[in-house]
Amino acid sequence: MSLNEVLDRIDxxxxxxxxxxxDLLRIQSVSTDPAYKAECEKAADWLVADLKSIGIDAxxxxxxxxxxxxxxxxxxxxxAPHVLFYGHYDVQPVDPLNLWKTPPFEPQLExxxxxxxxxxxxxxxxxxxxxxxxxxxxxxxxIHGSLPCRITFFFEGEEESGSxxxxxxxxxxxxxxxxxxxxxxxxxxxxxxxxxxxxxxxxMLKDEFTLVGPRIDLHSGHYGxxxxxxxxxISRIVASFYDEETGxxxxxxxxxxxxxxxxxxxxxxxxxxxxADDYLGNAGYTQAHGEKDRSILEQQxxxxxxxxxxxxxxxxxAGSKTVIPSEAHCKITCRLVGDMDPDxxxxxxxxxxxxxxxxxxxxxxxxxxxxxxxxxxxxxRPEFTAARGALSDEWEREAVFCxxxxxxxxxxxxxxxxxxxxxxxxxxxxxxxxxxxxxKYDLKSFHKGIRSWARVLEALTQS
Amino acid sequence: MSLNEVLDRIDxxxxxxxxxxxDLLRIQSVSTDPAYKAECEKAADWLVADLKSIGIDAxxxxxxxxxxxxxxxxxxxxxAPHVLFYGHYDVQPVDPLNLWKTPPFEPQLExxxxxxxxxxxxxxxxxxxxxxxxxxxxxxxxIHGSLPCRITFFFEGEEESGSxxxxxxxxxxxxxxxxxxxxxxxxxxxxxxxxxxxxxxxxMLKDEFTLVGPRIDLHSGHYGxxxxxxxxxISRIVASFYDEETGxxxxxxxxxxxxxxxxxxxxxxxxxxxxADDYLGNAGYTQAHGEKDRSILEQQxxxxxxxxxxxxxxxxxAGSKTVIPSEAHCKITCRLVGDMDPDxxxxxxxxxxxxxxxxxxxxxxxxxxxxxxxxxxxxxRPEFTAARGALSDEWEREAVFCxxxxxxxxxxxxxxxxxxxxxxxxxxxxxxxxxxxxxKYDLKSFHKGIRSWARVLEALTQS
Numbered sequence: 001m002s003l004n005e006v007l008d009r010i011d012x013x014x015x016x017x018x019x020x021x022x023d024l025l026r027i028q029s030v031s032t033d034p035a036y037k038a039e040c041e042k043a044a045d046w047l048v049a050d051l052k053s054i055g056i057d058a059x060x061x062x063x064x065x066x067x068x069x070x071x072x073x074x075x076x077x078x079x080a081p082h083v084l085f086y087g088h089y090d091v092q093p094v095d096p097l098n099l100w101k102t103p104p105f106e107p108q109l110e111x112x113x114x115x116x117x118x119x120x121x122x123x124x125x126x127x128x129x130x131x132x133x134x135x136x137x138x139x140x141x142x143i144h145g146s147l148p149c150r151i152t153f154f155f156e157g158e159e160e161s162g163s164x165x166x167x168x169x170x171x172x173x174x175x176x177x178x179x180x181x182x183x184x185x186x187x188x189x190x191x192x193x194x195x196x197x198x199x200x201x202x203x204m205l206k207d208e209f210t211l212v213g214p215r216i217d218l219h220s221g222h223y224g225x226x227x228x229x230x231x232x233x234i235s236r237i238v239a240s241f242y243d244e245e246t247g248x249x250x251x252x253x254x255x256x257x258x259x260x261x262x263x264x265x266x267x268x269x270x271x272x273x274x275x276a277d278d279y280l281g282n283a284g285y286t287q288a289h290g291e292k293d294r295s296i297l298e299q300q301x302x303x304x305x306x307x308x309x310x311x312x313x314x315x316x317x318a319g320s321k322t323v324i325p326s327e328a329h330c331k332i333t334c335r336l337v338g339d340m341d342p343d344x345x346x347x348x349x350x351x352x353x354x355x356x357x358x359x360x361x362x363x364x365x366x367x368x369x370x371x372x373x374x375x376x377x378x379x380x381r382p383e384f385t386a387a388r389g390a391l392s393d394e395w396e397r398e399a400v401f402c403x404x405x406x407x408x409x410x411x412x413x414x415x416x417x418x419x420x421x422x423x424x425x426x427x428x429x430x431x432x433x434x435x436x437x438x439x440k441y442d443l444k445s446f447h448k449g450i451r452s453w454a455r456v457l458e459a460l461t462q463s
Numbered sequence: 464m465s466l467n468e469v470l471d472r473i474d475x476x477x478x479x480x481x482x483x484x485x486d487l488l489r490i491q492s493v494s495t496d497p498a499y500k501a502e503c504e505k506a507a508d509w510l511v512a513d514l515k516s517i518g519i520d521a522x523x524x525x526x527x528x529x530x531x532x533x534x535x536x537x538x539x540x541x542x543a544p545h546v547l548f549y550g551h552y553d554v555q556p557v558d559p560l561n562l563w564k565t566p567p568f569e570p571q572l573e574x575x576x577x578x579x580x581x582x583x584x585x586x587x588x589x590x591x592x593x594x595x596x597x598x599x600x601x602x603x604x605x606i607h608g609s610l611p612c613r614i615t616f617f618f619e620g621e622e623e624s625g626s627x628x629x630x631x632x633x634x635x636x637x638x639x640x641x642x643x644x645x646x647x648x649x650x651x652x653x654x655x656x657x658x659x660x661x662x663x664x665x666x667m668l669k670d671e672f673t674l675v676g677p678r679i680d681l682h683s684g685h686y687g688x689x690x691x692x693x694x695x696x697i698s699r700i701v702a703s704f705y706d707e708e709t710g711x712x713x714x715x716x717x718x719x720x721x722x723x724x725x726x727x728x729x730x731x732x733x734x735x736x737x738x739a740d741d742y743l744g745n746a747g748y749t750q751a752h753g754e755k756d757r758s759i760l761e762q763q764x765x766x767x768x769x770x771x772x773x774x775x776x777x778x779x780x781a782g783s784k785t786v787i788p789s790e791a792h793c794k795i796t797c798r799l800v801g802d803m804d805p806d807x808x809x810x811x812x813x814x815x816x817x818x819x820x821x822x823x824x825x826x827x828x829x830x831x832x833x834x835x836x837x838x839x840x841x842x843x844r845p846e847f848t849a850a851r852g853a854l855s856d857e858w859e860r861e862a863v864f865c866x867x868x869x870x871x872x873x874x875x876x877x878x879x880x881x882x883x884x885x886x887x888x889x890x891x892x893x894x895x896x897x898x899x900x901x902x903k904y905d906l907k908s909f910h911k912g913i914r915s916w917a918r919v920l921e922a923l924t925q926s
Binding site: 308314 | 496555624665669682686695704705707743746750753770781784792796867870897900
């Protein structure tokens with residue numbers, strides 16, 4: 001088989017590939033908000049049709065939530081390696097909408113100092129990355145009429161809303177989904193132009209609580225003074241999560257299960273081309289603000305967090321309102337590392353809060369919860385060596401094994417439910433503003449991402 | 464003149480008077496939200512028409528904000544005392560709407576264990592109270608074809624949104640508005656059935672600030688750890704306002720200008736029929752939560768506060784969003800006592816916040832601010848003695864001079880701009896839920912309130 005013909009085909013087809021991605025980006029598949037359910041269906045239908053157009057036996061599969069897309073190709077070719085490719089077609093909410101320079105669901109190409117970018121919600125997370133693999137397969141099919149591996153495609157539409165349907169679906173269809181290894185394209189490169197393979201991912205714990213004080217909103221003239229104010233209480237409790245001296249989380253037992261990074265690994269990380277000034281600068285920071293005795297890379301990849309993602313209560317409209325509100329609300333997420341157990345941690349955090357409640361103030365827990373443990377990959381497997389070589393060839397610099405600060409629970413589920421290792425290769429950049437206004441994906445990431453997958457598929461057949 | 468005929472007329476007319484109030488309550492005159500501007504105009508027009516219908520020379524007066532209503536009657540009667548009656552026709556916002564058992568602007572009569580109540584936004588604050596005086600005048604006119612005093616009516620539509628147009632208007636029309644004394648009906652009775660005259664009011668300071676951290680919303684997987692989170696920062700800063708040991712405000716110099724209550728005054732207060740269990744129970748509290756070394760009455764009437772009325776930032780929609788938001792917002796109000804200077808206090812609070820900002824976190828101040836000092840009335844004036852007697856007759860128990868926790872800046876403006884003392888007499892009850900969902904006004908307060916003003920008007924002519 002000639003890889004070069006495939007790569008040439010990819011180069012010749014890149015504009016058409018970009019147009020296909022723009023079509024997918026126009027679909028408003030926000031999974032966390034029920035108002036967009038029909039759009040999620042539409043995105044799934046779009047993917048089924050696109051996979052079928054390149055000869056893949058694909059179907060939309062119903063779940064209690066948003067549908068899955070499952071496709072198979074080359075299953076008859078028993079000697080070829082069998083890979084499962086995972087991606088997600090759902091996207092984050094777009095608020096605050098007023099901060100978008102262009103409408104989030106009217107994607108467009110834009111020239112920037114770093115070259116052409118594809119601007120729009122989901123451009124990077126994860127529609128653009130998902131399509132790098134699909135386009136690589138399209139080129140293989142076009143040149144060879146077949147693919148070099150047996151491939152199972154598995155796309156979900158609930159990744160941005162906690163994947164409630166994922167585990168039941170995987171358990172029910174375990175036999176169908178099993179492969180030698182899972183390929184996941186939902187991560188970023190450790191630094192611009194440095195091809196990266198994830199060797200570990202942080203886990204995730206979500207929780208939400210409401211503090212209830214007075215039985216109704218009160219007038220701050222009548223009750224200001226003697227009255228308990230839930231906004232004051234929630235501030236005190238959130239502040240108590242943190243030790244301002246050390247920058248550590250002050251919840252008792254929070255760091256149980258955290259593992260220290262081996263020195264050689266840390267040395268490799270520090271040498272992997274991560275640009276701390278870029279990283280801070282992209283966010284508008286002049287310095288790091290976390291644990292004072294840990295490096296930025298270590299904090300981002302190998303240390304746990306407790307972040308407040310939403311806090312609200314009382315009056316937030318125009319003008320002012322002299323109210324002592326009845327309720328205050330807080331959404332939090334934790335990133336987990338090592339052997340941290342999400343269920344045990346949830347109890348510790350809830351106890352921390354309950355231990356700090358005053359009389360006449362009660363806490364109500366949100367029950368729609370989930371947690372996922374951190375993942376550490378077995379990078380000694382031959383597929384990792386093969387992929388590393390293929391990526392190094394495409395990007396003309398040594399690919400690195402790096403940690404990832406994000407959480408991709410599915411990697412853990414592939415291992416625990418299907419006994420399958422995951423290899424995470426992504427082409428996003430730190431400045432892609434995923435989950436933020438003005439999300440983008442570099443055209444270079446998209447184009448070289450497609451070429452990278454073509455090379456990886458070939459390399460896997462030789463590993 | 465026969466007072467009894469007037470009182471009989473009031474009793475005979477109470478149902479019609481209630482219907483008139485229900486009409487006024489249907490007007491959605493929320494002043495703080497520009498969306499309701501037309502409704503505020505409508506309320507002013509309704510009042511002008513109603514005053515004219517009882518022979519008062521009334522007009523709507525344009526301001527840069529919502530209009531004033533000014534009316535005069537009996538000016539030819541130079542020997543009669545001259546009083547100004549003040550009330551406001553604007554109301555608080557109705558959110559959270561979902562907590563209302565009946566639509567806030569579809570007022571209705573409702574039977575409760577404490578008798579019949581008038582349910583709806585503004586029933587108590589201040590439309591119902593304002594109409595007690597108007598209805599008393601209507602009855603006087605009906606019986607005698609005239610009123611016992613010279614009366615100037617002065618209604619504003621911005622009381623719930625900081626009265627931005629009030630001071631300029633009073634200065635411009637000082638001559639027209641001057642009277643011997645101002646009567647204000649916007650306060651509550653110290654306890655159910657205990658007629659009360661305010662001897663002091665707390666002042667008010669409002670401020671609003673935004674903490675700005677990262678330049679955009681960030682992904683908590685990429686930046687969780689090293690990133691500064693404005694929600695964490697605002698929680699830490701709000702918590703720092705309070706000394707949890709003593710229950711006092713921890714802002715340096717906060718208590719400057721606070722006066723201790725004289726012992727005899729305190730004894731009178733403690734004996735004035737205030738029911739602490741009722742007060743706490745109405746809010747769903749089992750105990751007081753403020754300064755540990757002060758009584759509830761003292762905290763409510765004679766101690767300053769710093770309350771958070773609104774706190775928000777990040778994601779508060781359905782599901783969750785793993786975001787580190789760029790901004791966090793906070794609205795606060797302070798209640799002032801004694802000689803506390805709102806402008807000086809604002810600087811102290813802002814310094815407290817600025818002193819606690821971390822690098823990469825800046826504060827942005829809301830510029831639409833106002834402040835008002837506390838007021839202390841001269842209760843030795845004959846009008847206070849006369850009114851106290853009239854109220855005691857109507858309610859068949861000794862009327863009391865009490866403090867008030869609320870802020871009615873106009874009392875201070877009447878003194879500073881017009882050199883006019885204010886007498887605050889109100890018939891609201893603690894459980895009226897003003898500023899809250901399900902606001903109500905007892906029909907008894909409305910009926911006996913009208914009778915009370917008829918008696919006060921007559922008593923003033925004899926003082």
